[in-house]
Amino acid sequence: MSAAIAASENGANVIVLEKAPESEKGGNTTYTHGSIRFAYNGVEDLKEIMPDLTPEEIESTDFGTYSEEEYFDDMCRLTDYRTNPELASLLTSQSFETMKWLVSHKVRFVPIYGRQAFKVDGKFKFWGGMIAESAGGGPGLVEALHEEAKKLGVQILFNAMATELIHDDEGVHGVIFKQNGKTTEVRAKAVILASGGFHANQEMRTRYLGPKWDLAHARGSRFNTGEGINIALKIGAMPYGNWSGAHSVGGDRYLPDHTEGFQRLSYPFGIMVNTEGKRFVDEGADFRNYTYAKYGKLILEQPGQAAWQVFDQKVARLLRDEYKVKQVTKVKANTLEELAEKMEGIDTEGFLNEVKRYNAAVRKDIPFNPNIKDGRCTEGLEVRKSNWANTIDEGPFEAYGVTCGITFTFGGLKINTEAEVQDLLSQSIPGLYATGELVGGLFYFNYPGGAGLMAGSVFGKIAGENAARFVKQHEPLKLT
Ligand SMILES: Cc1cc2nc3c(=O)[nH]c(=O)nc-3n(C[C@H](O)[C@H](O)[C@H](O)COP(=O)(O)OP(=O)(O)OC[C@H]3O[C@@H](n4cnc5c(N)ncnc54)[C@H](O)[C@@H]3O)c2cc1C
Structure with missing residues (x-):
């Protein structure tokens, strides 16, 4: 939805295909508490993200700081220094700006007192670099983004499962999808894949994560079964990241x-x-x-x-x-x-x-x-x-x-810093972008809590902006 909003505000006509029925929309994001990890330099920064913070809350809380460098270090340390440094650097350096952008799109955030802070000597003290969650948790975040997208004119089709990319040597030209059992297609100058990983697909789990992963309990959305990844691989996208990790x-x-x-x-x-x-x-x-x-x-x-x-x-x-x-x-x-x-x-x-x-x-x-x-x-x-x-x-x-x-899978597609999907020759596939869980290369073995939602938002915004730019560049010239 971040991608849809960014593309829309940059002038593109956007259709979102959502595999789930409306009552189950929003994938894994809906299942989160909405905890989101971003860099900040103290309470003045936090006031921009949480303008509702009261003077009493500020007085009674030690929010600390969490610099871009600390965030980047956490990404490196927790992934055993495997994280792609360019993507990790973008995630950490764009996290605060992207939070402000989300706030400008009417997403509300509140401090996570319950789970990320303990009271010491009468004052709440935050630990572990994560201090905010979306109001209303994951469902609140999804609702807010859907509302905003609709206001911007984004069309959302529910029960609409993408099954194939329309593609030739020039790039991607749209998506074939199945809606309520009927196969149909939508032609588009650009496509952004944002359909999550394959944690809910027992066969893919066993194939890529290994034996016994079929026996793991699947948390989160039942709709993240890997099609987004598979349809991109089918047209020659580069698999990337920790495919055996989750x-x-x-x-x-x-x-x-x-x-x-x-x-x-x-x-x-x-x-x-x-x-x-x-x-x-x-x-x-x-x-x-x-x-x-x-x-x-x-x-x-x-x-x-x-x-x-x-x-x-x-x-x-x-x-x-x-x-x-x-x-x-x-x-x-x-x-x-x-x-x-x-x-x-x-x-x-x-x-x-x-x-x-x-x-x-x-x-x-x-x-x-x-x-x-x-x-x-x-x-x-x-x-x-x-x-x-x-x-x-x-x-x-x-x-x-x-x-x-199992919460979500780490392996996925390779993107560059413009969120363009890379092919097997490390060239961008024209018109194809990706964000979120189905992007590989950020998380290996482990991840810092709250970095999942942040990654979806940072790369979603970048993907949306660049897809909109791509569309403009490929519009037929209008004769005046
Ligand atoms: C229980 C739980 C708690 C979590 N807590 C946190 C947290 O607090 N903080 C955090 O940062 N991260 C958390 N995560 C991880 C976080 O949910 C993900 O990193 C993030 O939500 C991924 O966003 P996404 O947009 O890539 O995917 P999703 O939010 O999963 O969205 C994918 C969307 O694609 C749709 N879809 C799937 N296949 C298709 C298809 N073929 N065609 C059309 N649509 C399709 C899905 O229905 C869904 O709407 C948690 C995950 C779970 C499961």
């Missing part, structure tokens, strides 16, 4: 696919064990939003693709809201022994021994502080916990059954 998280073991409230992300404050009772990951390696996107895969690799997250009373108050919903695989007990009995499929003895070993390894001399990487670690364990290590010894104890949920 964003995946730990989430409730038994919730069905495409259910909201699936994720269980407070693991940094407890431990995660597999059904043998063994810890298998450094739960406190970094702030949650720097690790959650890669830990789903590690759960998928455990026996039965399952794990338990275990917390004691000392930290239970820190659990995120998603732990308090009705649909939750949870057991609770006053003693660890009783808890182990209730944890389905667990090796009881293995678990109790593991907790004993873990408790003994916690560096109790280092103070616990959830707002910073506190360095309160374990010592001498094969699987270390680097921060926020607390002994698990104060009942009642709580354990939450989790499995892997």
